Amino acid sequence: MIISIKLSKTTYGIGYLTSKRRIHSTAIYCFDSVRRLGSIREASRTLHIATSAVSRQIQKLEDDLDVQLFERSPNGLKLTSAGESFARHAQFVLKDAERLYSEIDAIKGIQKGHIEIATVEGPSIELIPRVIKKFKTRFSNITVGVHVIGSSKMPELIINGEVDIGLAFDIENQRDLNQLWVKNYVLGAVVSKDHPLTYKNKTGLQECCAYPLILSKKGLSIHKHLSSFISLIDSSHQVIETNSVELSRKLALSGMGVTFQTIIGIEEDLANKRLFHIPITHPSVMNSELGVYVRSNRTLPVAADYFVRDLIHELSQAAESATSR
Known part of the structure; x- marks a missing residue:
């Protein structure tokens, strides 16, 4: 040298x-x-x-x-x-x-620039705002665009170069996608503090059927995990369907029924005991894989590279916090 x-x-x-x-x-x-x-x-x-x-x-x-x-x-x-x-x-x-x-x-070299991100709705509620705030304190002149979409549409946006970084659940391996970070989260029944399931350490899907349900529409990764269960629900059962994780959260908070998701997007509610997440263990434990993705064989712009480092750091800290909870 x-x-x-x-x-x-x-x-x-x-x-x-x-x-x-x-x-x-x-x-x-x-x-x-x-x-x-x-x-x-x-x-x-x-x-x-x-x-x-x-x-x-x-x-x-x-x-x-x-x-x-x-x-x-x-x-x-x-x-x-x-x-x-x-x-x-x-x-x-x-x-x-x-x-x-x-x-x-x-x-x-990144005093000016622009980053495009695509994320599923859950992380957009709490996690993504934290990452953007941290990033903007250092690089105030970098503009950030955020697409909130379902996991099924994520690969196309990344591969076509419409977004720099994608954060999604349960994306299948693809040659043109590079997975930079991954973590499995347990799917659980999410209920308000006054719900009878609150005092359970674990539950089963059939047990949840004793109560009104708040279900995800097709296009969300949660629907794929629950599709067999959903197909068996009687048409007379009290059901609300939505393609919004945030709406599901608010409906659960208001006591309208049992919804299903990971802890991502309800961290603050869990910490303040406004909502409770009861892992589903029957008929089996259900996991949902959250990953950070970029296009394969592409060098990220410097600004996007710094952002993805902040994102992975925040995700890793959140995962450690969830493990210790």
Whole structure:
């Protein structure tokens, strides 16, 4: 790795080194150049610093560490054992500095731009607003567009490039989609605080049939999980059908019946005990897979890349919180 350092055009020497790309001690740059080139003179030429100045920096390092870092050989300067140990440290420090420069350059490059996101409704209620708020505090000039759609329509938008990032439940594996993050969430019966099921640790679909039901329409991933169950419900049963997760939530809050979903979208209601989520375990445990998706073989724009990192971080934290609950 070549480190380029600029000297100010003064006669004051090395103390007036002015490179904007130098955040560490001058000595570490001098050491690394001597290590790579095997010569103080060559390091001096590369760094545009006087030979005597490079020598003083090496000598200062050796004095500070109280060891000899280089020994002379017919082929130039060679690292001692102590020098090899320090070289590993220096390389780590300088590589980390390069990573930092790249990240800073990336941040500078996203002062303006636009991101398009597609999400199913559940995450749009609480999670997506949190992510957008966090993102906008850092990148206020980036505009964000959000499509709230069903999972079935998500792949087409991502693959066609209409959106940069997709967040959806139960998308089947596709060659043109890249899954960046995934988590399985248990489907449960969701009821208000006064409902008889509130005191259950688990329930079955048939047990839920003792009460009015709030069901998802076709097009939502929840309907796929419950389709066999829904087909057996008697036509005389009290049923409300909707394609809105938020409406299902509000109907459940008002005591209108039992709805079915994961904890995504009702986190605050659960925390405040306004709603209760009872896992469905009969006829079997039912899981719904929430994933973050982008188009395969596509490099995300810098702004979208930063957003998806924030999104995955928030999702991971939410998953940890749900596990510990």
